Amino acid sequence: MTEPTGTSPRTPVVDAKETFRRVKRHFSPALAVAGRFTGQGAVEAAAEGSRVTLSDGREVLDFGSYAVALLGHRNPAIVEAVRAQLDVMPTSTRSVQSPVAPLAAERLTAYLGGSLGRVYFGCGGADVVEASVKLARMATGRTTVVAVRGAFHGKTLGALALTDNPRFKAGLEPLLQGVVHIDPDDPEAVAKVVREHDVAALVFEPVQAENGVRLLDPAVLARWCRDAHGHGALVVADEIQAGLRRCGAPSLALEYGLGVDGVLLGKPLGGGVLPVSAVVGNDTLFAPLLADPMLHTATFSGHPLSTAVIPRALDLVEEWAENGDMLARAMEQGLAGLREAHPEAVAATRGRGLLWGVDLRTPELAGGVLTGLAQRSVVVSPCLSRPATIRLLPPIVATETEVKEAMALLSDAVAEAALAAA
Ligand SMILES: Cc1ncc(COP(=O)(O)O)c(C=O)c1O
Missing domain, CATH: 3.40.640.10 (Type I PLP-dependent aspartate aminotransferase-like (Major domain))
Structure with a gap:
């Protein structure tokens, strides 16, 4: 990272290409491929609350982070x-x-x-x-x-x-x-x-x-x-x-x-x-x-x-517990709507609070949805033991609007993946 001259005074300029070269060289080539895919060629530069700013200036909505960012980033x-x-x-x-x-x-x-x-x-x-x-x-x-x-x-x-x-x-x-x-x-x-x-x-x-x-x-x-x-x-x-x-x-x-x-x-x-x-x-x-x-x-x-x-x-x-309860209800409703809207692609949704799994009918469909979400600037977490399930982990400090935004983008991604698989 060099001087902070990015999209906000705090956002540093980050060289994504160099980062992936280093990941490939010092960690693993497969990790570099996966990272390129989820960031759509960009890497993390800065973060605040539910949002992560990428090296290409895009802001992504973080409903993933493997459950770490419950209080948002840099609370x-x-x-x-x-x-x-x-x-x-x-x-x-x-x-x-x-x-x-x-x-x-x-x-x-x-x-x-x-x-x-x-x-x-x-x-x-x-x-x-x-x-x-x-x-x-x-x-x-x-x-x-x-x-x-x-x-x-x-x-x-x-x-x-x-x-x-x-x-x-x-x-x-x-x-x-x-x-x-x-x-x-x-x-x-x-x-x-x-x-x-x-x-x-x-x-x-x-x-x-x-x-x-x-x-x-x-x-x-x-x-x-x-x-x-x-x-x-x-x-x-x-x-x-x-x-x-x-x-x-x-x-x-x-x-x-x-x-x-x-x-x-x-x-x-x-x-x-x-x-x-x-x-x-x-x-x-x-x-x-x-x-x-x-x-x-x-x-x-x-x-x-x-x-x-x-x-x-x-x-x-x-x-933030009360806000979390409100978000949990919004997630439950949103995911019920997703199941109803896409029965051909969504087999089930399960969860409690701010931890939800969406079962796609095949791992390939789940892969398609993950691609669609990456393209729409939403981060979710796959499940390490269930390749057909994607996991949604909104921060407790998120807003209802952010939950609705994530649900709408997820619905678009599911529709696109289902169409591609048909
Ligand atoms: C329930 C549970 N236990 C243990 C672990 C392992 O934690 P860590 O990856 O920090 O070692 C995880 C990680 O996902 C987990 O979900």
């Missing part, structure tokens, strides 16, 4: 919190105690209602999946972990064992041993597993976002949790994508009253600006760290610059 209050921490002490000595992460932990546990009082901070989602599995295994002295078919918990070696996607596991097996995947529709699935295994933990996503936005049945989850607890296993809800009011509630597991031992948060926890994640759990899950805090540490765990934004991010999520 001013978050940027201010970062600046304030940057001006005092962005990094900790890790020998002398920093006050920043403990305050974030206090705010986070209070935000979730106080029943889960312990916190471990990570930098990304897979990071805290790994931490929670380690804690559960150490706390119970058992090894088996029950995960759900269709799950996505990340791609590091341990988290990948819980993720149910053969594409990402090919050539890597054996991964972490002792992971059993259960049928998401079988209320008796946990009861069956505990008959044959000593289970350390049940780990589930209340909404399987990467699996095409599948909402697991709260009644099934309640039965699983009862059976897991009855067996002495711990229960962890992975709400890295669906938590923090993305799906309406601060935590769906807590809203459902499942009595989980831990909740995992990430993605928007850093206010859409910094990478930070957390295991928030009870004393039973955290018993190993209470006994020996050195059992799970990482250089950047509780990093002051990242954790400084958490109290502000939580306040903002609450301030």
Whole structure:
């Protein structure tokens, strides 16, 4: 990037061609092709709220960002919190105690209602999946972990064992041993597993976002949790994508009253600006760290610059909750209209709050819709495990007009893709 002389005083001039050359040379040629496609030849230059300005001066509407930009891009209050921490002490000595992460932990546990009082901070989602599995295994002295078919918990070696996607596991097996995947529709699935295994933990996503936005049945989850607890296993809800009011509630597991031992948060926890994640759990899950805090540490765990934004991010999520509910209704209505208007192309829509999946009838149609959306300057997220589903993730700070704009552009893109496929 060079001097800021682009479309606004803040927008830097960015060389897209050079960027793609570097991506191709240093990351991967396939990534360069994909990036050229989604940006239609342009790259990111700047962003604010629901909009990203590209290197060619176009503004795109961001209903994607893999769920990170819940509070929009560069939310001013978050940027201010970062600046304030940057001006005092962005990094900790890790020998002398920093006050920043403990305050974030206090705010986070209070935000979730106080029943889960312990916190471990990570930098990304897979990071805290790994931490929670380690804690559960150490706390119970058992090894088996029950995960759900269709799950996505990340791609590091341990988290990948819980993720149910053969594409990402090919050539890597054996991964972490002792992971059993259960049928998401079988209320008796946990009861069956505990008959044959000593289970350390049940780990589930209340909404399987990467699996095409599948909402697991709260009644099934309640039965699983009862059976897991009855067996002495711990229960962890992975709400890295669906938590923090993305799906309406601060935590769906807590809203459902499942009595989980831990909740995992990430993605928007850093206010859409910094990478930070957390295991928030009870004393039973955290018993190993209470006994020996050195059992799970990482250089950047509780990093002051990242954790400084958490109290502000939580306040903002609450301030915008009502707006989020209004946008959720607009999304639901808009997508019902989309289904009615394009039955030949749209097989189903599913979701809750600000997390929606649109099933196209074939992966090719989904590809056509993604092309159409890219051409119409709308960013959405594909689903890592469902190529026929596209995912819509509006920011909680978006406007109803922006939702309507996205719905209209999506409808145009679907019509065009359906025509091309006919
Ligand atoms: C539910 C869930 N868990 C874990 C992860 C992994 O997070 P990360 O990509 O930050 O490692 C994701 C990422 O999409 C996720 O959606």
